[in-house]
Amino acid sequence: MVSFSSLEFLFRFLPVFLILYFVMPVKHRDMVLLIGSIIFYAVGEPVFILVLIALTLLNYFMGTRMWKLNEGFHLSDWQKKRRKRCMIEAVVLDVAILAVFKWLAVFVDNSLLPMGLSFYIFKMISYQADTLRGEIWSRPKFYQTALYFTMFPQVVSGPIMRYNEGGFDGKRIYKPEQFEEGLKLFVIGLGMKVLLADRLAILWNDLQMIGFQSISTPLAWFGAFGYSLRLYFDFWGYSLMASGLMVMLGFDFIENFDHPYASKSISEFYRRWHVTLGNWFRDYVYIPLGGSRCRKGRLILNLAIVWLLTGIWHGNGLNYVIWGAVLGLLIILEKLLYGKILKKVPVLGNIYVLAVIPLTWVIFAITDLKQLGIYFGRLFPFIGGAGIAVNQQDIIKYSRNYSVYFIAGILLCIPAVSEFYSKHINNPLIVLALTVIFWLSIYFLSSSAGNPFMYLNF
Structure with missing residues (x-):
C-alpha cells in the first residue's frame, strides 16, 4: 500500500479516498485526509504507525509550549530564551529517536527502521524551528499539525513541505483544472x-x-x-x-x-x-x-x-x-x-x-x-x-x-x-x-x- 505504483493503491485505496474526499464539505476534507493518511501508513506499517502517532503527539505538544510563551507584543528575554530551549529540546528528542532507530537498523535488524522515518522527522524539526522563528503565522490546531506530519502523499518519501506552504487554514482552492x-x-x-x-x-x-x-x-x-x-x-x-x-x-x-x-x-x-x-x-x-x-x-x-x-x-x-x-x-x-x-x-x-x-x-x-x-x-x-x-x-x-x-x-x-x-x-x-x-x-x-x-x- 505504501507504494504509489501498486495496483492496490491505484485501483483500491486512491479511488475510494478521492470519492470520500470530494463528496465531503470543504470544511471536513482535512479530517478525511488525516484519517486516510493514517490508514494508508497503517496498512503498510501496522506496527510503526504507533511511532508516527506518538511522534505527532509529542511534537504538537512541544510546539504548543512555544506558542504559550509567545504572549504579548514584546517578548521578554526570559520568554525568548525559554522558547529557544523548548525548540532545542524538541529537536534533540526528534534526532535522538531517529538515531535510535537507525542504530537498531544497523546493529539489530534493518526491518526495525520505520518506513519514511527520516522524512517525517525532518518535517517535525522544520515545524519546531519555524514556530520559533515566527514563520508559522497562527497557532495550529492539533488536527492541522497532525495532517502536516502524516499526509500520505509525502509521509513516505517527501517532498519535505514546510507548514506554511500547506494552506492548513482551510483556504485552499479546488478547481477541476x-x-x-x-x-x-x-x-x-x-x-x-x-x-x-x-x-x-x-x-x-x-x-x-x-x-x-x-x-x-x-x-x-x-x-x-x-x-x-x-x-x-x-x-x-x-x-x-x-x-x-x-x-x-x-x-x-x-x-x-x-x-x-x-x-x-x-x-x-x-x-x-x-x-x-x-x-x-x-x-x-x-x-x-x-x-x-x-x-x-x-x-x-x-x-x-x-x-x-x-x-x-x-x-x-x-x-x-x-x-x-x-x-x-x-x-x-x-x-x-x-x-x-x-x-x-x-x-x-x-x-x-x-x-x-x-x-x-x-x-x-x-x-x-x-x-x-x-x-x-x-x-x-x-x-x-x-x-x-x-x-x-x-x-x-x-x-x-x-x-x-x-x-x-x-x-x-x-x-x-x-x-x-x-x-x-x-x-x-x-x-x-x-x-x-x-x-x-x-x-x-x-x-x-x-x-x-x-x-x-x-
Missing part, C-alpha cells in the same frame, strides 16, 4: 517509475548477478550511467506522483527536481536534485552553522558537516558516509578552486557533471566496500588491477537491450522537453500520450511484481 493538472503529473511520474526506472533496474540487477569482476570496462560505465538514470527517474517519478496527488487535493505544486543533469557544477546539481531536502539542510543546518559568510576554514567545516550528515541520513552503510564525504570534498573544491572556471566554460561544467555524478552514484549503490573496489577497478582498469573481464563483448548485448531506455531517459533530462510539454499540456495528442503511458504502466505492473521506490528505505 487543478485536479486534471495533478492527475497528469501523477501519470507522468508513474510512467517514469514503471516504464523507465523499473526497466533500468533490471540492468543493474543483471550486473550484480554476473558479478562485477566479470564485466568489461564499457559495460561498467554503461551500468554506472544506467544506475544514474534509474535512480533519477525512480525518485523524480515518486516526487511527481506525490506532488501530483497534492495538487489534486488542492495544494500547491512543490518542485523537487529541476533537471539536475543539465547542471554545470556539482553544487548546482544538488541545488536541482531533491530540492526540498537541499533547502532543508541549507535552512536548518548550513545557515545556522554560519553558511558561507564566514572565514574560509569555517566554510569548509560547515560544508563538511552538512555533507557528512547527508551521507548518514541516506543510509546505514559506510559507503553512504564515503559518498557524502566525496560530494562534500568536490563542492569544497568548487568553492575554493575551480568553480569559477566551470562558470566561465559552461560546456566544461556539463561534461564534468555528467562524468563525475555517475561515479558518485556507484559509491551510493554498492554497500559492500570490496565489491565497490572491484567495480571501480572495472571502471578504471589501468589503475584498478581487476584483471581481464570474462566477456569483452558484453556491452554489445546490453546496449542493444537497453538503448531505448537510455534514449528516452536522456531526452527527459533535457529541459527543453519539459518546456515543450508545459506549452502543449492541453493538446489532445499529449492527453492521448498520457493515456497510453498510464495503461502501459498498468500492463507492466500487472505482469510483474514491481519494484518499490528506492527512497522508501530512507
Whole structure:
C-alpha cells in the first residue's frame, strides 16, 4: 500500500479516498485526509504507525509550549530564551529517536527502521524551528499539525513541505483544472517509475548477478550511467506522483527536481536534485552553522558537516558516509578552486557533471566496500588491477537491450522537453500520450511484481 505504483493503491485505496474526499464539505476534507493518511501508513506499517502517532503527539505538544510563551507584543528575554530551549529540546528528542532507530537498523535488524522515518522527522524539526522563528503565522490546531506530519502523499518519501506552504487554514482552492493538472503529473511520474526506472533496474540487477569482476570496462560505465538514470527517474517519478496527488487535493505544486543533469557544477546539481531536502539542510543546518559568510576554514567545516550528515541520513552503510564525504570534498573544491572556471566554460561544467555524478552514484549503490573496489577497478582498469573481464563483448548485448531506455531517459533530462510539454499540456495528442503511458504502466505492473521506490528505505 505504501507504494504509489501498486495496483492496490491505484485501483483500491486512491479511488475510494478521492470519492470520500470530494463528496465531503470543504470544511471536513482535512479530517478525511488525516484519517486516510493514517490508514494508508497503517496498512503498510501496522506496527510503526504507533511511532508516527506518538511522534505527532509529542511534537504538537512541544510546539504548543512555544506558542504559550509567545504572549504579548514584546517578548521578554526570559520568554525568548525559554522558547529557544523548548525548540532545542524538541529537536534533540526528534534526532535522538531517529538515531535510535537507525542504530537498531544497523546493529539489530534493518526491518526495525520505520518506513519514511527520516522524512517525517525532518518535517517535525522544520515545524519546531519555524514556530520559533515566527514563520508559522497562527497557532495550529492539533488536527492541522497532525495532517502536516502524516499526509500520505509525502509521509513516505517527501517532498519535505514546510507548514506554511500547506494552506492548513482551510483556504485552499479546488478547481477541476487543478485536479486534471495533478492527475497528469501523477501519470507522468508513474510512467517514469514503471516504464523507465523499473526497466533500468533490471540492468543493474543483471550486473550484480554476473558479478562485477566479470564485466568489461564499457559495460561498467554503461551500468554506472544506467544506475544514474534509474535512480533519477525512480525518485523524480515518486516526487511527481506525490506532488501530483497534492495538487489534486488542492495544494500547491512543490518542485523537487529541476533537471539536475543539465547542471554545470556539482553544487548546482544538488541545488536541482531533491530540492526540498537541499533547502532543508541549507535552512536548518548550513545557515545556522554560519553558511558561507564566514572565514574560509569555517566554510569548509560547515560544508563538511552538512555533507557528512547527508551521507548518514541516506543510509546505514559506510559507503553512504564515503559518498557524502566525496560530494562534500568536490563542492569544497568548487568553492575554493575551480568553480569559477566551470562558470566561465559552461560546456566544461556539463561534461564534468555528467562524468563525475555517475561515479558518485556507484559509491551510493554498492554497500559492500570490496565489491565497490572491484567495480571501480572495472571502471578504471589501468589503475584498478581487476584483471581481464570474462566477456569483452558484453556491452554489445546490453546496449542493444537497453538503448531505448537510455534514449528516452536522456531526452527527459533535457529541459527543453519539459518546456515543450508545459506549452502543449492541453493538446489532445499529449492527453492521448498520457493515456497510453498510464495503461502501459498498468500492463507492466500487472505482469510483474514491481519494484518499490528506492527512497522508501530512507
